[in-house]
Amino acid sequence: LGAGKTTLTKGIVEALGAAPRDEVSSPTFTLIHEYSPRVFHIDLYRLDTEQEVSTLGLDEIFDRRAVVLIEWGERFPRLMPEPRIEIQIEHAGADERRITIKGLPDA
Numbered sequence: 031l032g033a034g035k036t037t038l039t040k041g042i043v044e045a046l047g048a049a050p051r052d053e054v055s056s057p058t059f060t061l062i063h064e065y066s067p068r069v070f071h072i073d074l075y076r077l078d079t080e081q082e083v084s085t086l087g088l089d090e091i092f093d094r095r096a097v098v099l100i101e102w103g104e105r106f107p108r109l110m111p112e113p114r115i116e117i118q119i120e121h122a123g124a125d126e127r128r129i130t131i132k133g134l135p136d137a
Contacts, residue, residue, distance in 0.1 A: 033119040033120065033121055033127060034119050034127055035056075035101045035119060036054070036055065036056045036101075038117070038119065039054055039071050039099050039101075040054040042069075042097070042099060043065050043069055043071065043099075046066075046068070046069055046097060047066075048065035048066040048068065048069035049065040049066070049069075053065075054071070056073060056101070057071055057072060057073040057101075058073050058075060058076060059076070061073060061074075061076070061077075061086060062086060062091075067094070067096070068094070068095065068096045068097060069096060069097050069099075070091055070096055070097070070098045070099065071099045071101075072086070072088070072091075072098065072099065072100045072101065072103075073100075073101040073102060074100065074101065074102040074103060074105055074106060075101060075102040075105075077105075077106075080106055080108065080109060083106050083109055084109070088109065092111045098111075103116075104116075112134060112135060113133060113134060113135060114133075114134050115131065115132070115133050115134075116131070116132050116133075116134055117129065117130070117131050118130040118131075
């Protein structure tokens with residue numbers, strides 16, 4: 031929590047021209063924000079089971095030609111698409127973050 035997931039998302043959404051950064055917020059309670067037909071921001075933090083996640087219609091979103099940014103996707107690895115790019119943000123100090131980016135498999 032508080033690592034900068036939404037801040038990173040603001041930059042990506044704005045860079046893609048989908049929305050100004052001040053219109054991007056965490057979808058913690060709404061679960062999914064659609065910024066354009068090609069950019070989605072999803073937060074799975076409040077969900078506990080694969081069954082709950084399956085009600086969101088992620089398969090339909092994954093079938094689109096879209097950028098799908100998912101917070102807390104590591105909680106449900108079996109439901110994540112392949113190939114994909116994973117970005118991990120970790121606290122590395124009070125004002126520092128360590129960011130790891132990897133393609134799975136061969137994204």
